[in-house]
Amino acid sequence: MKNPIKKLFDDSAHLFTGDGKYKKYEPVWDATKTFFFLPSPKTGVMPFIRDSLDLKRYMSFVILALLPVTLFGIYNTGFQSGRAAGEAYSILKCFMVGAWYVLPMIIVSYGVGFIWEFIFAVFRRHKISEGFLVTGLLFPLTLPPTIPLWQVALGISFGVVIGKEVFGGTGRNILNPALTARAFVFFSYPVSMSGDIWIAGKTMVDGITGATALSVTGFEGQAIGSALSEAGYPLSSLFYGLIPGSVGETSALCCLIGAAILMVTRIANYRIIIGGITGVIATSILIWLIPGGTETWANAGPLYHLFAGGFLFGISFMATDPVSAPGTNPGRWIFGFLIGFLTVVIRVANPAFMEGAMLAILFMNVFAPLLDHLVIKYKTSKRIPNV
Amino acid sequence: MEKLKISRGFTPKLTGKPDMSLIRLPFPSTIGCSAGDIPFIRPKLLVKEGQSVKTGTPLFTDKRDTSIQYVSPATGKVKKILFGERRRLLEVIIEPDTQDEFIQFDPISEATLAQMEKADLVDRLKQGGLWQGLRQFPAKDTAEPDHTPAMIIVSLNGNDIFSPHPAVVLKENMDAFLTGLALLRRFSHRLVITAREDCLDDLQNLSPDMGGLITHVTDTAYPAWNPGAVLYQLKETQAENSSWCISLAHLVMMGQFLMTGHYPVDKIITATRGEYNRPHILIRQGAPVNTLTAPAAPGGMVTTGRFNGRILDPVTHLGFFENTLNIIDGAPEDEMFGFVRPGLGKPTVSATFLSSLFKKPAQMDCTLHGEPRACINCSYCERICPNDLLPSFIMKALHADEIEEALELGLLDCCQCGLCAYTCPSKIELAKILADGMDSHYKDSQYKD
Numbered sequence: 001m002k003n004p005i006k007k008l009f010d011d012s013a014h015l016f017t018g019d020g021k022y023k024k025y026e027p028v029w030d031a032t033k034t035f036f037f038l039p040s041p042k043t044g045v046m047p048f049i050r051d052s053l054d055l056k057r058y059m060s061f062v063i064l065a066l067l068p069v070t071l072f073g074i075y076n077t078g079f080q081s082g083r084a085a086g087e088a089y090s091i092l093k094c095f096m097v098g099a100w101y102v103l104p105m106i107i108v109s110y111g112v113g114f115i116w117e118f119i120f121a122v123f124r125r126h127k128i129s130e131g132f133l134v135t136g137l138l139f140p141l142t143l144p145p146t147i148p149l150w151q152v153a154l155g156i157s158f159g160v161v162i163g164k165e166v167f168g169g170t171g172r173n174i175l176n177p178a179l180t181a182r183a184f185v186f187f188s189y190p191v192s193m194s195g196d197i198w199i200a201g202k203t204m205v206d207g208i209t210g211a212t213a214l215s216v217t218g219f220e221g222q223a224i225g226s227a228l229s230e231a232g233y234p235l236s237s238l239f240y241g242l243i244p245g246s247v248g249e250t251s252a253l254c255c256l257i258g259a260a261i262l263m264v265t266r267i268a269n270y271r272i273i274i275g276g277i278t279g280v281i282a283t284s285i286l287i288w289l290i291p292g293g294t295e296t297w298a299n300a301g302p303l304y305h306l307f308a309g310g311f312l313f314g315i316s317f318m319a320t321d322p323v324s325a326p327g328t329n330p331g332r333w334i335f336g337f338l339i340g341f342l343t344v345v346i347r348v349a350n351p352a353f354m355e356g357a358m359l360a361i362l363f364m365n366v367f368a369p370l371l372d373h374l375v376i377k378y379k380t381s382k383r384i385p386n387v
Numbered sequence: 388m389e390k391l392k393i394s395r396g397f398t399p400k401l402t403g404k405p406d407m408s409l410i411r412l413p414f415p416s417t418i419g420c421s422a423g424d425i426p427f428i429r430p431k432l433l434v435k436e437g438q439s440v441k442t443g444t445p446l447f448t449d450k451r452d453t454s455i456q457y458v459s460p461a462t463g464k465v466k467k468i469l470f471g472e473r474r475r476l477l478e479v480i481i482e483p484d485t486q487d488e489f490i491q492f493d494p495i496s497e498a499t500l501a502q503m504e505k506a507d508l509v510d511r512l513k514q515g516g517l518w519q520g521l522r523q524f525p526a527k528d529t530a531e532p533d534h535t536p537a538m539i540i541v542s543l544n545g546n547d548i549f550s551p552h553p554a555v556v557l558k559e560n561m562d563a564f565l566t567g568l569a570l571l572r573r574f575s576h577r578l579v580i581t582a583r584e585d586c587l588d589d590l591q592n593l594s595p596d597m598g599g600l601i602t603h604v605t606d607t608a609y610p611a612w613n614p615g616a617v618l619y620q621l622k623e624t625q626a627e628n629s630s631w632c633i634s635l636a637h638l639v640m641m642g643q644f645l646m647t648g649h650y651p652v653d654k655i656i657t658a659t660r661g662e663y664n665r666p667h668i669l670i671r672q673g674a675p676v677n678t679l680t681a682p683a684a685p686g687g688m689v690t691t692g693r694f695n696g697r698i699l700d701p702v703t704h705l706g707f708f709e710n711t712l713n714i715i716d717g718a719p720e721d722e723m724f725g726f727v728r729p730g731l732g733k734p735t736v737s738a739t740f741l742s743s744l745f746k747k748p749a750q751m752d753c754t755l756h757g758e759p760r761a762c763i764n765c766s767y768c769e770r771i772c773p774n775d776l777l778p779s780f781i782m783k784a785l786h787a788d789e790i791e792e793a794l795e796l797g798l799l800d801c802c803q804c805g806l807c808a809y810t811c812p813s814k815i816e817l818a819k820i821l822a823d824g825m826d827s828h829y830k831d832s833q834y835k836d
């Protein structure tokens with residue numbers, strides 16, 4: 001018997017294709033259909049056999065890699081909210097409260113972003129790209145759970161339209177769209193993005209602030225390490241992630257799991273991730289060796305720099321977006337390394353502007369074509385010319 | 388014997404390897420001389436429908452050099468001349484008689500071969516319809532007779548993974564092979580004779596001399612034995628860019644032609660399908676495709692190689708350069724939730740299917756496994772290219788009409804192995820785009836001088 005869903009699509013095909021009544025909505029119909037049934041047109045030219053990997057599966061693996069941080073983010077949002085209320089929520093309650101805050105953000109992000117995707121797909125007559133599945137989830141994960149939903153909507157609109165579509169759509173964008181969205185919100189609505197905003201909940205019991213680890217500094221000669229421990233951010237908490245922060249980026253462990261999934265399946269290029277981590281370690285050791293400044297992040301050492309803030313999230317999921325990263329391998333090493341380097345430098349040099357990872361990645365996005373250009377110049381000079 | 392390694396490349400684990408036995412198929416009822424597989428040629432017909440021809444009678448020639456002839460592989464009547472779009476010649480179809488009547492030349496012994504004028508040798512090969520077996524890089528057009536190539540590459544293995552095994556081809560033809568090599572020595576000081584590592588034992592069992600003749604053994608990873616990939620590994624100077632290459636089959640034919648004085652009509656091919664291990668097939672040149680293989684299932688196709696070559700209409704005839712047939716079936720139907728299936732039986736370069744954990748050979752179909760999308764800069768194509776190219780960058784340069792840039796990026800080093808398009812998750816036709824770019828540049832440069 002024919003699959004009933006298949007039948008539904010086959011029966012409705014005439015409405016959406018050719019001269020159909022709803023021809024305008026073909027991209028949506030097509031996107032839904034291909035979601036259910038992987039299309040497999042015949043090869044027309046050589047090679048006549050093709051690899052099984054396609055862009056849908058490619059992007060599904062990014063989503064899969066994002067699942068640990070997403071689930072943990074939901075749990076942690078609930079957990080922090082319970083902590084702020086002075087109660088210890090059960091695991092289930094943590095998830096439920098977390099979902100109450102986080103799911104609407106994700107839904108708004110996907111919903112609004114999808115509308116834009118659709119408008120441009122109709123306008124430009126192209127297929128809806130799977131890339132948006134990733135952007136739409138990445139963006140809310142970089143936000144504080146307290147963000148107003150209209151800002152989520154505005155942010156994702158900016159990210160999709162200005163970050164991607166004005167460049168010509170998926171594959172042509174220079175900046176990572178999710179980061180562009182995040183940067184837009186960060187600069188347009190700074191109040192929603194900094195300060196004691198990282199815990200969702202109505203009441204705050206004494207002694208609990210909604211600030212992130214990166215805003216901690218020691219005072220009067222107190223070393224940064226002990227200051228962090230005192231503020232409730234020992235290294236282990238930073239690693240596991242039960243701390244206030246953006247929804248998806250608090251747990252270094254979950255980010256590393258995601259990074260491992262991406263690297264093992266070769267969806268992300270390991271050079272960017274390893275290069276970035278090396279950059280953070282090398283730079284933070286170098287700065288740490290400079291005497292003085294024990295109470296600032298200059299003295300935090302490599303592990304704190306790695307685990308605090310959004311660096312691991314950024315380097316695993318944002319910097320590895322292949323479109324906005326360099327396309328050559330040496331370029332990827334340099335790209336990753338410089339993101340690590342800049343992240344630490346921004347954190348140390350500019351305490352007013354602690355989250356360096358986001359800016360570092362956006363900045364390096366801009367330079368990615370230049371890196372490629374230099375690598376290719378060098379590579380072609382090594383070739384035996386054939387003209 | 389030197390070992391040649393390509394830097395990347397990839398061999399999917401495929402079923403259907405032909406076995407080493409050889410069967411002879413009966414004489415077909417039509418014989419075709421196809422122009423479909425000959426690159427760059429501008430054919431000019433020399434015969435009319437109804438005309439009688441002998442084996443070795445020229446049927447058409449190349450307008451660019453009318454001394455290069457394509458000759459009839461059978462004796463009989465011209466039954467039909469088939470044209471394609473814009474009246475481009477596709478095939479000349481012969482209705483064969485039972486007896487061959489050959490156009491006869493004087494046989495040439497190895498000793499005479501060494502003394503003959505080079506120009507006379509070239510003429511003889513042209514008249515015999517075999518000169519075009521020699522091809523010149525980078526575009527692999529018919530070799531220019533006046534050119535002295537820095538090297539001639541003889542690849543004993545064909546273009547496909549399951550092309551005829553060189554030991555099967557050489558079994559009865561060692562003498563012709565040696566004569567052919569003596570001929571090539573008249574054209575270049577350097578002969579590069581390559582064999583794939585997994586064929587070496589069989590070749591050495593055939594003749595102990597083989598070890599001395601083979602200059603390079605290549606990787607078994609596709610396409611290490613492709614002459615273009617070999618050239619890329621070997622070349623050191625710019626002059627070597629215009630080297631020549633020839634396939635084993637054509638070299639043997641040249642040897643046979645010189646020894647016997649008439650056009651060699653037999654050919655050994657493989658016809659592979661799915662999981663059947665079939666024998667090699669001995670047939671007449673230009674046999675019709677449908678006598679060589681069963682038709683492909685609906686949705687499938689018959690091609691002359693998995694990674695490159697062309698799609699064959701079953702009623703047409705096998706061309707001069709072709710000796711591999713693949714029957715590739717289509718996928719049963721669109722898969723529900725295809726993108727999240729574990730994919731045990733789905734061959735892949737990536738590590739996103741469970742199949743990548745196991746070494747079981749798979750049967751591949753001729754579907755794209757996805758839909759075309761924009762390039763996402765993922766570098767899968769670069770990761771697999773045997774000749775260290777950046778296919779996506781070349782593709783973008785070509786799309787922007789930046790031919791100079793594409794050339795600088797090494798467009799002419801592409802050996803058209805098809806791997807880049809094989810692997811691209813965005814299903815971009817890289818190999819075709821690059822091949823077209825190379826061809827149009829080559830045609831332009833031909834008209835310039």
Ligand code: SF4
Binds near residue numbers: 810
């Ligand atoms: S494999 Fe395809 S999508 Fe990836 S870089 Fe190459 S052309 Fe672009």
Ligand code: SF4
Binds near residue numbers: 771772773774803806
């Ligand atoms: S560019 Fe593509 S077709 Fe050309 S050699 Fe590289 S992989 Fe093969």
